[in-house]
Amino acid sequence: MGGGEFAKWVRRFEEERERRRALGDPGWERGATLHPAVWAGIQRFQVGEDGDGANLVAKADEAGDPDYARAVRLFVAEEQNHARLLALLLAAGGMPTLAGHWSDTVFVRLRRLMGLRLELLVLMIAEVVALRYYRALRDGTDDRLTSEVAGRILADEQRHVPFHCARLHASLAELPRPLRRPVLVLWRLLLLAVTLVVAADHGGALARLGVGRLRFVADVLASSAEVTTAILAPRPDAWSSGG
Secondary structure, eight states, rough: OOOHHHHHHHHHHHHHHHHHHHHHOOOGGOOOOOOOOHHHHHHHHHHHOSSHHHHHHHHHHHOOHHHHHHHHHHHHHHHHHHHHHHHHHHHHHHOOSSSOOOHHHHHHHHHSSHHHHHHHHHHHHHHHHHHHHHHHHHSSSSSSSHHHHHHHHHHHHHHHHHHHHHHHHHHTSOOHHOOOHHHHHHHHHHHHHOOOOOOOOHHHHHHHHHHHHHHHHHHHHHHHHHHHHHHOOGGGGGTTTTT
8 A cells, every 4th residue: 555545644643633732631620430340441441552652663664654654653642642531531530540451461462473464453453342442431421521531532443443454455465365354354253252351351341331241242343344344445434333
């Protein structure tokens, strides 16, 4: 995929950065009140959003497309902003952040094993799960500050998914055609396994947010089918999953 395609993504990320600056932060002084199980889930997702993205940035640089490398840096900045927003939401509720969580450690180690393609495939698992989680957090609580923060993050994630789909389309195109769909089948199986773990680990929080474990898993798998289609034939402007 040529630089022109990712120059468009750079512009989208930069426009969103300026919009975010103009909008400013939510009103943290409102405070937040949530069930302990929901707070625990936010703490774990905050750990997952936190990180410097250095490994992904280095691999993007090696890919040889300066526009893509720039877009990746802007993506990482948005993820870091998510971690900041969630940390401030936790503080608004008098809750601490976690130093780490085993699930994030596993994801980071998996992503660092091989090249950019595997890093993005593993990252996309987290992104697709996040789509459903932040939608549940936005819609499933009466706490206005929490709903606003989750809504902002969800809107970003809905852009991140087609961005990564565009790069994965180019990456999988380098493989022999008969291998492309099997790779995505394996990806969906790994996503299913991860989603089952998340549903079990966050079951109490999901129940409080009005989403049962089975529904959460089914919705993530439905999104994964859309992602597979988008990777094989990207249509970034048509993406609507997770809304």
